[in-house]
Amino acid sequence: xxxxxxxxxxxxxxxxxxxxxxxxxxxxxxxxxxxxxxxxxxxxxxxxxxxxxxxxxxxxxxxxxxxxxxxxxxxxxxxxxxxxxxxxxxxxxxxxxxxxxxxxxxxxxxxxxxxxxxxxxxxxxxxxxxxxxxxxxxxxxxxxxxxxxxxxxxxxxxxxxxxxxxxxxxxxxxxxxxxxxxxxxxxxxxxxxxxxxxxxxxxxxxxxxxxxxxxxxxxxxxxxxxxxxxxxxxxxxxxxxxxxxxxxxxxxxxxxxxxxxxxxxxxxxxxxxxxxxxxxxxxxxxxxxxxxxxxxxxxxxxxxxxx
Amino acid sequence: xxxxxxxxxxxxxxxxxxxxxxxxxxxxxxxxxxxxxxxxxxxxxxxxxxxxxxxxxxxxxxxxxxxxxxxxxxxxxxxxxxxxxxxxxxxxxxxxxxxxxxxxxxxxxxxxxxxxxxxxxxxxxxxxxxxxxxxxxxxxxxxxxxxxxxxxxxxxxxxxxxxxxxxxxxxxxx
Numbered sequence: 404x405x406x407x408x409x410x411x412x413x414x415x416x417x418x419x420x421x422x423x424x425x426x427x428x429x430x431x432x433x434x435x436x437x438x439x440x441x442x443x444x445x446x447x448x449x450x451x452x453x454x455x456x457x458x459x460x461x462x463x464x465x466x467x468x469x470x471x472x473x474x475x476x477x478x479x480x481x482x483x484x485x486x487x488x489x490x491x492x493x494x495x496x497x498x499x500x501x502x503x504x505x506x507x508x509x510x511x512x513x514x515x516x517x518x519x520x521x522x523x524x525x526x527x528x529x530x531x532x533x534x535x536x537x538x539x540x541x542x543x544x545x546x547x548x549x550x551x552x553x554x555x556x557x558x559x560x561x562x563x564x565x566x567x568x569x570x571x572x573x574x575x576x577x578x579x580x581x582x583x584x585x586x587x588x589x590x591x592x593x594x595x596x597x598x599x600x601x602x603x604x605x606x607x608x609x610x611x612x613x614x615x616x617x618x619x620x621x622x623x624x625x626x627x628x629x630x631x632x633x634x635x636x637x638x639x640x641x642x643x644x645x646x647x648x649x650x651x652x653x654x655x656x657x658x659x660x661x662x663x664x665x666x667x668x669x670x671x672x673x674x675x676x677x678x679x680x681x682x683x684x685x686x687x688x689x690x691x692x693x694x695x696x697x698x699x700x701x702x703x704x705x706x707x708x709x710x
Numbered sequence: 711x712x713x714x715x716x717x718x719x720x721x722x723x724x725x726x727x728x729x730x731x732x733x734x735x736x737x738x739x740x741x742x743x744x745x746x747x748x749x750x751x752x753x754x755x756x757x758x759x760x761x762x763x764x765x766x767x768x769x770x771x772x773x774x775x776x777x778x779x780x781x782x783x784x785x786x787x788x789x790x791x792x793x794x795x796x797x798x799x800x801x802x803x804x805x806x807x808x809x810x811x812x813x814x815x816x817x818x819x820x821x822x823x824x825x826x827x828x829x830x831x832x833x834x835x836x837x838x839x840x841x842x843x844x845x846x847x848x849x850x851x852x853x854x855x856x857x858x859x860x861x862x863x864x865x866x867x868x869x870x871x872x873x874x875x876x877x878x879x880x881x882x883x884x
Contacts, residue, residue: 405711406730406776428774435772436753438731448730452777489766493832496840507835511858512823513760513769597835598857599755 405447412456415575416549418449423572425449429457429485430517432510433526457485457521457577460494477613478583481545484521484576491520499581501536501588501607508532508590511598521576524561527568527627528601534562534628535607535620536590543580548573555580562627586610587701589694592622593678593686603678606666606690610698615639615648619691624670624683631669631691638662638695651706654699663692713776719744720788728775734783735759737775746787746815750860757859760816760823761785767823769858786815789822797876798822805872809863817859821873824855828882846884847877 407425409415419425425447428434437443451457460482480498482491488506492515496503502520509515509532523533524544542558550573558579561569570576592605605622617638619631641658642648672683716725717737724742735752738744738761750758752771759770762784770783789796798818801807808814828847833840836854845851852873853866861869877883 404731406713406774408776431772431774431777432754432769435733435774439733439752439771448774450774450777453779489832493830496833503840507833507840510754511757512827512834512855513757513767513820513858514754514772516766517768517772596857597854 404445406450407447408450408453410453410455412454412547412577413549415449415451415454416547419575420549420573422447422449427451427525427575429519429522429525430487430514432514432518433522433528451485451521451575454485457483459483460486460490462498462583463580477585480581480583482520482579482581484524484578485519486521488515488518488520498583499536499540499588500584501539501590501609502533502581504588504590505532505536505592505605505607508592508597514599520579524568524576524579525570527562527566529562529565529625529627530601530605530623531628532592532602532605532622534558535605535622536588536609537579537581538620538628538630539588539607539609539618540581540584541609541611541618542582544569544576545578545580546570546574547577548575553577559630562629565626567627584609586612587698587705589698591690591694593690601677604670604672604683604686604690606687606694608691608694608698610702612648612702615643617642617695619666619669621666621670621687623677624672624687626671629669631666634662634665634669634691637665651703653703654696659692659696659699660688662695663688663690666691715776715778717742717775717778717783718780719783720785730774730776732775733771734761734773734775734778735770738770738783738785744785744787746785747819748812748815750813750816755860756813756816757820758813758816760819760859762819762823765823765826767820767858784819784822786818789818796822797879798873801872801875802869805868805875806865807868807872808861808865813859813861813863817856817861817869820856820859821876824852824873825877825880825882827855828877829880845882847874847882849874852877 426445491506523531588609592602594600607620609618667688672680748758750756754769
């Protein structure tokens, strides 16, 4: 097995262009499992651990050309694909609360010190913990090739099938562009224990009061991570028509439950060793109801803090 | 394909040629005969292979030896200075925090990691205020932060107080 270890992003892209058979590896927490168990024998590994550009995060303001991802004049975090979860937890809890909340539940502490969002996106598992909060926040994945330069792909279009994504064979994931939170964000997942289990189902939601919108992300309950667009529009519409974005009044009875039902309806789960389709659908409805209740309580509290 | 590397382990440099597929765990155990990191599951589930890489705990079965570079590898053995056991070693013995002992070197390295993480203020999934600058290692925090290390003898009831005592001595627990 060839071991390729570029030390700059330009070199990494050049190596990628020449060796489409190489498996990119960052923290190694997914790839190494396959190697140790002989599930795959790649011709080469492309180690991205020495590429400094991938290990940085920066803030781009709303006018920085990120466009639709930035919200109304909002800032966007450009999170390098190789930033480990532990740094997201330590550095980005306030800017990206949904992603940080999910990051605190990934694998185990040892996994979080090595594992990266870029690796999660590269594996594109329907159960990847980073995916629901990225979908709910309206994140964009930045990929690049030596031949064609940068492409920016909305997270909602990035996942194309079970463990498949929109990357071309000569492309690498450079970063993910995540709008900074302007409202509360929540993440929940169900598993048999807190650490080291793959989620049975997962859900993330985000309130975007600046554009009076709601974001959602469903994990482990469809061939790909996906949003629940009808649930988003339903909740945003109900909040709008009742004037709740301004008044921050209590949610009407049954609204959170109706939102949960619409989230569950957006899933297409299967029965497998981790759980049944019926349980996944039910748990999604519960998680969506609870998480939006928590998010709304936080939205109400923010006003009290400001007042 | 072989690659010539030098591993810095517990303060000593070890030049060796390794197949590029070799994990850090296998390089330590099979090549350098440094056997305190244990192979439990070989896929990051059990934590028996936990070592500190530049002070941060990692599963050495999920790290390729060729990627370690100049980073300092510290095993449970290396936490002892001049053959004097580390406070965590002593506390595990005093609290009878193991039965078979297979997971213990990984537990000890992980515990050393959480003391440093608590001092740095890293929140966990059970931290009440994730924006706070400091973290107190309560029993709940210790359980959550040690969750990447399994003990099949289930000595958890003694591992938590063993870690708690050292946390208190180091000022990250009241």
